[in-house]
Amino acid sequence: MKSALFLCVLLLGLQVQGQHRSDLNNEQQEQKTSHSQAEGKNLAHVKIASSNADFAFKFYKQVREENSNKNIFFSPLSISTAFAMLSLGARSNTLNQLHKGLAFNLTEMEEQEIHEGFQRVLQLLNEPGQEVQLSMGNALFIHKRLKLLQKFLDDVTNFYYSEAISSNFQNSSEAIKEINKYIETKTHGKIVDLLRRLDADTVMVLVNYIYFKGYWENPFDSSSTREDDFLLDDKNSVKVKMMHQSNYFNIHRDEKLSCWVVEIPYKGNVAALFILPDEGKMKQVEDALLKETMSNWMQSFKERKIYLHLPKFSISALYDVKSLFEKMGVTEVFSDLADLSGVAENTLLKVSAAIHKAMVDVSENGTEAAAVTVIQVVEVSALSPPPPHIRFNRPFLMLVFNKPTQNILFMGKIVNPADKED
Template sequence: MEILLDAANGQSSETCTLPYSFTELFRMVKSALYFCLLLLGLQAQGQQQEQIHHFPEDQSQAGVENLPYVKLAPSNADFAFKLYKQIRDELPNSNIFFSPLSISTAFTMLTLGARSNTLRELHKGLAFNLTQLEEQEIHEGFQHILRLLNDPHREAQLSMGNALFVDNRVELLQNFLDGVTNFYYAEAVSSNFQNPPEAVREINKYVETKTHGKIVDLVKSLDPETVMVIINYIFFRGSWERPFNSFHTRDGDFFLDAKNSVKVKLMHQNKNFNVHRDEKLSCWVVEIPYKGNVTSFFVLPDEGTMKQVEDALLKETVSDWLRSFKKREIYLDLPKFSVSSSYDIKSLFKKMGVTEVFSGQADLSGVAKSHLLKVSEAIHKATVDVTENGTEAAAVTLMEIMTMSLPFPPPPRITFNRPFLMMIIDKTTDGLLFLGKIVNPAAKED
C-alpha cells in the first residue's frame, strides 16, 4: 500500500524550527511534500488449527470483551467488508485479494498525526465508532494485535510490521514519533530522498526482505520532492493442518461464466471438515484450517448468487457461519492458484467518503515540524499462492454438491470450479488477515 502526502498547497520548505504561525508556515511551504504509505498484504501458506474464535460480540468471557484488541475486532471487520464491496463495485469481474488489516493498520497509524475534520473522516472511513471505542483504545488494540501476530512461538509463520523512511531534512514531532514507535513498533529510518533512485532501492530491499521475496520492486520511482514513506507489511505462510496429496491432483475446468472456462489443477481430499450450507444465501462455507492458530474459510455461492453473498458480507454473517458449522465428511475439490492484485487505495477511500486527507485542506499537523502535508497517493499490493501443502495468501472457488436423501447418503462433493470467496482469519485476534474473491485462478495479476 503506498500513500503519498503532498504539502497542502502543493509546495515544500526546508525543515525549520522557528516559531512561525500557521499562516506564515503555509506561505513558506514552497514545494510538494510527499508521504508514501506502502501497505503490503502478502502471503499465506497454510494449514489450520483448533476451533475458531467468534467475533467479540459472540464472546461471553467476562473481562475479555473489554480488552482493546477484542473491542477493535468488529470495527476492523466492518472496514474489511466495506472496502471489499467498494473494490467489487469497481472491479466486478476481476480477482480480488487484499489485506484489510494491513490497510487499516497503516491508516490508523497516520491518525496519530491527523487533526480536526481530517481525523474525523479517517475514523469514520476506518469504521471506528468513538462512542464505543476511545482513540487510546484503538491504538492499544493495534499494539496488542501486533504483539500477538508476531509471537515467535506461533506454529504458522506470521509477521506484521511498520517502518517510516524519513528524509533527513524532515523532523518528526516527538508525539507522533513516540506513538508510531510505542503503539506500532515502527522502525524509523533516515533516508536521502534527495537521491530518489537510492531511496527506491532502500525501500524495495526492505519490502522484499520483510515479505520473504513475495513482493519485489514495489516502488518504481519516487518524486524528487518525496519526504516520507510509511510501510506496513504482513506475511503469512501456513501449512494445511491436513495437506492435500499431490497424487490426487488432477486437471479440471474452472468455469468463469456459463460459456467460458479455463484449465486448472484441482486438489482433492475426502475428509471431515467444518461445513455449513447457508440456504438463505445459497452458498456453501468450508473451513480449511492451518497448523497453528490461523484458519481459512472458502465460500462457494451457487451459480448466479455471488452478488447476493457478497452483499451479505458482514461480521454478523461470518459469526452466523461460525455458529452453524458442523463437522462432516465431504469430497472437496479445490484449485491450485497464484494471484496478485494491486489497488489505488486513495481512489477507493475517496469514494468511501475519506477525501480531506488527500486534499489541500488536509490537517496532518501532528506529523512533522514546519511541514503541511497531505496524502497524495496510497497503494496496496497483495499476493497469494494456494498449493497442496498450504497457502501463501488467499483465494476461494465456488463448489458443486450432491443431494443427500438416502438414509446413509454418500458425502457431498463440493467443487470450487467457479468463482468463490476466501478469507484467512487469525483466531487469536479475530483479525481478518486476507480477504479475496477468485474469479479466474489462471490469471496471475489484475
C-alpha cells in the same frame, strides 16, 4: 510445496506542502516494554476487531465496483493498520474522516483504545514459536530534513512498533531502491520493485507489510491433483489443477444466501473460509458480506465428512488505495486541506499516494525431501447420508482469519484461478 503464501504491502507517500529545515531526531524503542505489558491486561484488540471487519467488507465492496469480473485479493488489516498509524498525526476533520473510513465509532471506544488494540494485534501476530510463519510490521522512511514531533515518533514506535529510517529523498532513485529493498526483505523476496516513482515533494513514505505462510492441518495428497475445468461463466471455462480430499471439515450450507461455507484450518491459530455461491448467486452473497453474516456462518458450523475439490492458484492484485478511499468519503487527507499537524513541526503535509499489493499462493501441503502417508480408518454407518461433493469449480470467495485477534488477515474473490497477474 507451500500450502499458502499471503503477502501484502501498503505504501503511503506523504508530500510536503511547505518549506522547512531540521535534523531528524531518531530516538526509538524506549517505553515499548512497559506499554506492551500494560496493554496486555485489556482486550482493546477485541474491540477493534469488529470495526476492522466492517472496514474489510466495506473496502471489498468498493473494490468490487471497479473489479467485478476480476480476481480480488487484499489485506484489510494491512490497510487499516497503516491508516490508523497515520491517524496518530491527523487532526480535526482529517482525523474524523479517517476514523469514519476505517469504521471506528468513537462513541463505542476511545481513540487511545484504537491504538492499544493495534498494538496488541501486532504483538499477537508476531508472537514467536507459532506453527505458521506470520509477521506484520511498519516502517517510516523519513526525509533527513523533516523534523518529526517527538510525540508522533514515540506513539508510532510504542503502538505500531514502527521503524523510523532516515532517507535522502533528494536522491529519489536511491530512496526508491532503499524502500523496495526493505519490502523485498520483509516479504521474503516475493514482492519486488513495488515502488516505481516518488513525487518531487515526498518527505515521508509509510510502509506496512504482512507475511503469512501456513500449512494445512490436513494436507492434500499431490498425487490426487489433476487437471479439471473451472467455469468462468455459463459459456467459458479454463483448465486448472484441482486438488481433492475426502475428510472432515466444519461446513455450513446457507440456504438463505444459496452458498456453501467450508472452514479449512492451518496448523496453528489461523483458518481459511472458502465460500462457494450457487451458480448466479455471487452478487447476492457479496451484498450480504457483513460481520454478522460471517459470525452466523461460524456459529452454524457442523463437522462433517465431505469430498472437497479445490483449485491450486497463485494470484496477485495491485490497488490504488487513494482512489478507493476517496470514493469511500476519505478525501481530506489526500488534499491541500489535510491536517496532519501532529506529524511534524512547522510542515504542511498531505498523502500523495497510497498503493497496496497482495498475492496469494494456494497449493497442496508438502515438505521438501519428506513424505507423509496418513491412513484414516473410520466406522461405516449405513444410516449416514453419503458425504457431499463441494466443488470449487466456479468463482468463489476466500477469507483468512487469525483466531487470537479475531481479525480478517486477507480477503478475496477468485474469479479465474489461471489469471496470475494483478
